[in-house]
Amino acid sequence: MGEANNNKAMQDMEGQYITFELGGETYGIAILKLIEIIGFRELTKIPNVPSFIKGILNLRGAAIPVIDLREHFHLQNVNYDSFTVIMILKISARTIGLIVDNVKDVVAFTQDQLRPAPRFNSQIKTDFIKAMGEKDDKFVILLDIDRLLSDEELNVVDGV
Amino acid sequence: MPNDELIQVFMEESEEEIKELEAGLISLEEDPDNIDADNIGRIFRSAHTIKGSAGMVGFEDVANFTHNLENILDKVRNNELKVTKNLITSLLEGVDFLKGLISATINKEDIDSAKMQSITSRLKRFASPLLDEAEESSSETKVVPGGVKERVFAISMRFRPDIFMTGQDPLMLLHELYDMGEIVEIYAHTEGIPDFYALKPTNCYMWWEIIIRTEQPLSNLKNVFIFVEDENEIHIDDITEKYTDGGNLDLAEKPIGEILVEKGIIKEEDLIEALREHKTTGQQLVEKGKAPKDIVENVARIQSRSRKVVRSKTIRVDTEKLDKLVNLVGEMVISVARMVQFSTAIKDPLLFRSFETSSAALERVSRELQEQVMRVRMIPVEGTFNRFRRLVRDLAFEQGKKIELKMSGTETELDKNVVEQIGDPLKHMIRNSIDHGIETPEERKAKGKPETGTIWLKAYQEEGSIFIEIADDGRGIDKDRLLAKAIEKGIADASQQYSEEDIFNFMFAPGLSTAEKVTEISGRGVGMDVVKKNIEDLRGSIEVISSKDMGTVFRVRFPLTLAIIDSMTVRVGKEVFTVPLSVIEKSLRPGREDIKTVEGKGELIDIRGEYIPLVRLYELFNIIPEKTDPTEAFVVVLQGTASRFGVLVDDILGLSQAVIKSIDKNFRKIEGTSGATILGNGKVSLILDIHGMERLAFNDKRNIRIFKGVV
Numbered sequence: 001m002g003e004a005n006n007n008k009a010m011q012d013m014e015g016q017y018i019t020f021e022l023g024g025e026t027y028g029i030a031i032l033k034l035i036e037i038i039g040f041r042e043l044t045k046i047p048n049v050p051s052f053i054k055g056i057l058n059l060r061g062a063a064i065p066v067i068d069l070r071e072h073f074h075l076q077n078v079n080y081d082s083f084t085v086i087m088i089l090k091i092s093a094r095t096i097g098l099i100v101d102n103v104k105d106v107v108a109f110t111q112d113q114l115r116p117a118p119r120f121n122s123q124i125k126t127d128f129i130k131a132m133g134e135k136d137d138k139f140v141i142l143l144d145i146d147r148l149l150s151d152e153e154l155n156v157v158d159g160v
Numbered sequence: 161m162p163n164d165e166l167i168q169v170f171m172e173e174s175e176e177e178i179k180e181l182e183a184g185l186i187s188l189e190e191d192p193d194n195i196d197a198d199n200i201g202r203i204f205r206s207a208h209t210i211k212g213s214a215g216m217v218g219f220e221d222v223a224n225f226t227h228n229l230e231n232i233l234d235k236v237r238n239n240e241l242k243v244t245k246n247l248i249t250s251l252l253e254g255v256d257f258l259k260g261l262i263s264a265t266i267n268k269e270d271i272d273s274a275k276m277q278s279i280t281s282r283l284k285r286f287a288s289p290l291l292d293e294a295e296e297s298s299s300e301t302k303v304v305p306g307g308v309k310e311r312v313f314a315i316s317m318r319f320r321p322d323i324f325m326t327g328q329d330p331l332m333l334l335h336e337l338y339d340m341g342e343i344v345e346i347y348a349h350t351e352g353i354p355d356f357y358a359l360k361p362t363n364c365y366m367w368w369e370i371i372i373r374t375e376q377p378l379s380n381l382k383n384v385f386i387f388v389e390d391e392n393e394i395h396i397d398d399i400t401e402k403y404t405d406g407g408n409l410d411l412a413e414k415p416i417g418e419i420l421v422e423k424g425i426i427k428e429e430d431l432i433e434a435l436r437e438h439k440t441t442g443q444q445l446v447e448k449g450k451a452p453k454d455i456v457e458n459v460a461r462i463q464s465r466s467r468k469v470v471r472s473k474t475i476r477v478d479t480e481k482l483d484k485l486v487n488l489v490g491e492m493v494i495s496v497a498r499m500v501q502f503s504t505a506i507k508d509p510l511l512f513r514s515f516e517t518s519s520a521a522l523e524r525v526s527r528e529l530q531e532q533v534m535r536v537r538m539i540p541v542e543g544t545f546n547r548f549r550r551l552v553r554d555l556a557f558e559q560g561k562k563i564e565l566k567m568s569g570t571e572t573e574l575d576k577n578v579v580e581q582i583g584d585p586l587k588h589m590i591r592n593s594i595d596h597g598i599e600t601p602e603e604r605k606a607k608g609k610p611e612t613g614t615i616w617l618k619a620y621q622e623e624g625s626i627f628i629e630i631a632d633d634g635r636g637i638d639k640d641r642l643l644a645k646a647i648e649k650g651i652a653d654a655s656q657q658y659s660e661e662d663i664f665n666f667m668f669a670p671g672l673s674t675a676e677k678v679t680e681i682s683g684r685g686v687g688m689d690v691v692k693k694n695i696e697d698l699r700g701s702i703e704v705i706s707s708k709d710m711g712t713v714f715r716v717r718f719p720l721t722l723a724i725i726d727s728m729t730v731r732v733g734k735e736v737f738t739v740p741l742s743v744i745e746k747s748l749r750p751g752r753e754d755i756k757t758v759e760g761k762g763e764l765i766d767i768r769g770e771y772i773p774l775v776r777l778y779e780l781f782n783i784i785p786e787k788t789d790p791t792e793a794f795v796v797v798l799q800g801t802a803s804r805f806g807v808l809v810d811d812i813l814g815l816s817q818a819v820i821k822s823i824d825k826n827f828r829k830i831e832g833t834s835g836a837t838i839l840g841n842g843k844v845s846l847i848l849d850i851h852g853m854e855r856l857a858f859n860d861k862r863n864i865r866i867f868k869g870v871v
Contacts, residue, residue, distance in 0.1 A: 044844040045735055046830055047781030056823065056836060056844040061487030063836040063844050065827040094826045 010114045013131050017107050019140055020087065020100040023075035027100075028107065028133060028140045033089045037103055040084040057097060059088060066097035067149065091149050107140065109133045114142075166547055167266055170217045172476065173583065174262050177206040181229075181255055189248040197237075201670075204233040205690055209584055210258070216551045216587070219265045222258070225276060228283040229254050235286075247286060254279055310375050311400045312344070317385070318367040318393040321360075328388050330364065336384045341374025371399070482537050482576075486819070489530045494842035496526045537577075541619045541628070542570040544583045548590055552615060555594045562601050562612040563594060569619035574626055578698050578718055582628065585691040589630045589714045590615065592688070597634030597712050607709060609633065621725075621742070622851070625834075631713040637706040639663050664704040668692040727818040727837070729845065730796060730809040733783045737809070738818050738837050738847045745799040747812055750790050765795060765806045772797065773805045775857045780832065786810045798850050805857070807848075816840075820847060832856045 017028035043055030043066055052071035056063050066086060070077065078101065086097040117129040128148035133140040184203035187196075207230040214222035229251060235241035257279050264271050315337070319330055337343065352365040359365075374381070378398060385394045446453045500519045506512040545567050556563040574582075598613035605611055616631040639660065646652035646666035670689040695702050695716055706712040726741040746767075754766040755774070763774040774795065778785035787793040787810050795806040818837035821844075823830055834849035 042843065044836070044846065045783065046827075046846070047783065047833075048831060056827075056846075058838045058842055058844045061490045061821070061838060063821045063823050063826065063838075065823070096826060 009116070010111050010131065013114055013142065014109060014111050017109060017133065017140065017142060018087070019104045019107050021102050021104060022070055022073070022100055023078070026104065026138065026140045027069075028109075028142045029087070029089065029145050030142075031106055033091065033145055035088040035090055035095065038086050038088060038097075039082075040080050040086055040099065054099060057086070059095070059097075062095065064088065064095050064097050066099060068099040069148075070099070070101075072148075089145060091146055094149075096149055107133070107135060109135065109140075109142075165543055166217050166550070169543060169547060169583070170213050170219070171262070171266055173213055174210050174222075177210050178255060178259055178262075180206040181210075182252070185248055185251055185255065188243055189245065200233065200237050204230065204237050207233055212584075212587060214262075215554070216547060218550065218554075219262070221271060221276070222262055222265055225254075225258060225261060225280065228280055229258070232283060232286050241286065250279075250282055250286060254283055310341075310373055311378075311398060312371060312373050313378070313381060314395075314397045314399045315370045315372065315381070316368070316393070316395045317370075317388075319364050319388070320392055321363040321365065323364045323388070323392065324362055326388075326391070330366075330368070333384055333388070334368070334370075337370060337372060337381075340376050340380065340384070341372050343370060344373050345369075345371040482533075485533050486537065489526070489533045490819075490838055493523075493526045493530050493840070494838075496523050497840060497842070537575055538573040539576050539579050540571050540573050541579055541582075544579055544586065545570050545617055545619070547583065548587065548617065551587065551590060552594065555591065556598075559594065560600060561594070561598050563598055564612050564614050565617060566614055567617045572619035572621060572626060574619075574718065578626075578700075581694060581698055582716070582718075585694040585716070586617075586628065586630065588688065588691045590617070593630060593632040593634065593712065593714075597632040597636075599635050603635075609709075626718045628716045628718070629713055630716075631711060633711040636708045636710055636712055637664060637667070637704070642666055664706065667704065668702070725818050725820060725847075726815070727847070728796070728815055729813040729839070730777075730794070730807075731811045731813055732777050732781070732809050733785050735781075735783055736813065736839060736843070736845045737777070738816070738845045739796060739798070739807075740818075740834075740847065740850075741815070743798045743850045745797040745804070747794055747796045749793070750795055752791050755790055765790070767797060767806070773858070774808060775805055775853065776808045778808075780853065780856050798853075803854055803858075805854070807853070818845075818847060 016031040018031045018034050019026050019028045021027075038059070041057060043057050045055045046053060046065070052068050054066045054068050057066055058064075080099070083102050084099060085103055086099055087103065088095060088097050113134050115132040115134065117131055128144050130142045130144040133142050181203055184199055184206065187199060188203070207226055211223050211226040211230055214220075214226060232241065232247070232251065236243060236247075241247070257275060261271060261276065263269075317330065317333065319328075323330065334346075347369045349367045349369070350365075352367070353359065354365065372381075378396065381396055382389070385392075385396075388394065496519070500523060503512065503515050503519060506515055549565060552563055552565045555561075593615050598615070599607070599609075601611040604613065614633050616629065618627075618629045618631075620627050643652060643658060643663050643666070646663070646669065647654045649669075651666055651669045652658065652663075668688045668691065692702060698718060700716055700718040703715045703717070704712065705715065727738045728741055728744060728747075730737050730739060748767075750765055756764045756766065756771065758764055763776075764771040765774045774790065776785075776788075777783070778788075785793075790808055794809050794812050796809060796812070797804065797806050816839075820835040820837060823833070823836050823846075830846065832849060832852040832855075833846040834852065835847045836844045837847055839845045
């Protein structure tokens with residue numbers, strides 16, 4: 001990828017991100033994907049699905065699946081507490097809830113504050129990382145939420 | 161006369177279609193050079209639908225009138241007719257008249273037949289193939305070779321009675337006009353001729369009106385009358401702008417009576433008298449002594465009152481508003497429940513008691529409200545189904561066929577949105593079955609079938625979907641002919657091999673029709689592509705099964721978006737599941753001796769001497785249960801189409817009405833469930849699906865529902 005291309009890609013990613021914490025790391029999701037943030041509430045379990053799909057909640061009459069990224073990223077499990085929140089996101093046609101430890105800030109990243117996603121060896125899946133944002137000496141992992149929660153991912157059935 | 165419910169449905173439907181029609185025509189007018197095929201297709205379909213529905217409720221006048229509109233739209237659709245301002249104006253006038261015609265028909269008022277005539281004949285002129293070429297010039301002046309413009313003049317010539325004395329002869333003038341151009345219309349007024357004894361042979365009693373199309377300028381026309389114009393009444397008007405091939409737009413808008421008065425054929429007084437004599441049926445009956453006047457008047461009064469009542473019985477509401485209402489009320493019920501829980505924190509016993517009473521009332525009211533709001537959206541398919549009795553009867557009669565319509569599951573409730581919109585596609589499918597499916601009695605006899613053909617119309621809920629089937633025991637779909645037609649129309653490729661399913665699917669391609677002749681009903685090729693589109697718009701799917709001489713089944717499947725089911729709630733561990741009551745046979749707590757384990761077949765349970773499989777829900781869904789011993793828990797016996805089995809649950813919580821929410825909208829289908837519902841406490845509960853559970857439990861991949869509709 002040429003430098004110009006890279007710049008173009010970074011330019012496209014400029015904008016406001018909602019940042020949140022997950023297992024001590026800070027992540028960011030494009031703010032336009034966010035519908036609302038609600039406190040954690042008890043979920044209805046879905047049988048025979050991967051464990052990162054935590055269940056379904058009722059959001060004003062609609063049944064919404066809730067996902068815990070911590071498990072998806074193979075981070076250590078934590079108990080949900082009063083600080084745990086669910087971010088309700090609009091991902092293509094779907095509305096999906098995302099459990100996070102806590103929501104921090106809305107941060108605006110400019111082109112020069114963005115770096116391409118680091119590449120590891122092929123064992124580590126990183127294609128859902130859009131870019132790395134750096135601001136005030138802090139790193140934010142910007143997620144490509146559409147890719148992270150693609151049809152493919154959601155259609156994974158446990159044990160298959 | 162069809163019943164009121166039918167008329168009500170027709171009234172609502174036509175209202176909407178007319179709106180579509182108007183909007184479409186207006187957008188067509190805005191951009192006449194750029195005809196959007198979709199738009200014109202939609203307009204055409206609206207007209208087609210109104211015609212069809214009107215025919216079905218027996219409103220012949222409405223159907224016939226709409227047929228004219230449809231014909232023109234068909235021509236526009238096929239690019240046989242150019243869109244001009246004139247054309248749109250006439251069509252819009254037609255639509256306006258149609259509105260009045262429909263309401264007059266519904267209210268059994270008198271129809272302005274003169275106006276209908278004039279509008280119809282004008283529309284026909286547009287549609288007439290002979291005038292297609294001339295049509296293009298309708299709004300402009302026709303340019304003939306050589307670049308001279310042709311104009312149209314209306315001439316009226318009234319002569320003084322003693323004109324012959326002046327050496328002039330009107331006949332000569334007429335001959336002269338004949339030489340100048342084409343006489344499009346001529347009318348000789350003879351009403352001035354007195355009776356024989358008063359008649360003076362040397363007088364001229366007649367006068368003439370002529371419409372002439374000519375290249376000659378007005379001055380030349382005037383020259384014809386140069387010797388008579390001073391002493392006689394000669395008027396020449398240039399009506400090129402108003403005249404559209406055979407029709408004078410001025411005349412078209414007027415009732416026949418007024419035209420007659422204007423032309424001097426009758427006097428205004430005569431017209432008023434004639435109108436006065438135009439009596440209502442009631443009046444005529446009274447005059448003929450068939451009914452006493454006061455009774456007729458009384459009945460008329462009651463009738464007019466009931467018309468008002470009928471009109472205000474329904475109100476059309478945007479379904480989006482209803483959706484919002486349903487969700488909001490659901491939230492409210494939950495909030496009320498939460499609030500009630502807080503009441504325990506009230507220490508003062510007196511305050512607590514009064515709070516409890518009022519909150520209980522609030523709870524009750526809000527629940528009732530929720531129930532009612534949800535019911536608003538759900539209506540049984542019965543009304544829609546019943547509309548087809550008439551259709552089947554009439555069509556069978558028309559085509560000399562004997563057909564019986566059998567219905568089942570008419571009580572199946574569907575989202576209003578769906579019920580409203582399935583009418584049209586269902587109608588087309590039924591027509592298709594009658595037109596192409598059911599054979600004539602002779603043909604059937606020869607095939608060894610009963611003379612009377614049967615059409616089944618069924619609705620049922622299964623596997624988390626609502627199915628509607630239209631089945632017939634007719635000749636089945638002629639695959640070869642269908643394929644040949646598809647190839648002919650360029651839809652299919654002759655060099656390719658197609659599966660049976662592919663071939664059947666050609667039926668839904670736009671512009672394909674295997675009917676040899678265009679009947680009033682099907683065969684315009686508008687049917688099946690609309691059917692498919694309408695059904696897909698409702699997130700449904702359609703499937704065709706057909707076999708030669710056995711019949712054809714159209715199976716339409718709709719998702720349960722907002723269906724309500726009566727259900728039982730059960731608990732396993734911490735999870736609460738909802739089971740549709742329709743599949744529950746009974747629930748029981750088995751005794752130790754009722755449970756048997758059979759090698760290789762798993763657990764069986766004895767239900768009055770019959771052994772049925774026992775499915776442990778916690779195993780199926782990987783949940784930690786509270787109870788694993790069936791004798792301490794409950795078994796709910798489920799009865800499906802093909803099988804029967806018991807489901808082990810910890811506890812039975814009670815009965816409820818569940819509003820089905822889709823999960824796959826935001827997630828995907830969860831095996832073993834058909835959706836979710838929101839419980840009273842605001843939590844989501846999954847609805848168990850008997851077929852999905854069957855598959856999970858017994859790994860049953862048999863397709864048990866093939867060709868269900870036919871014999």
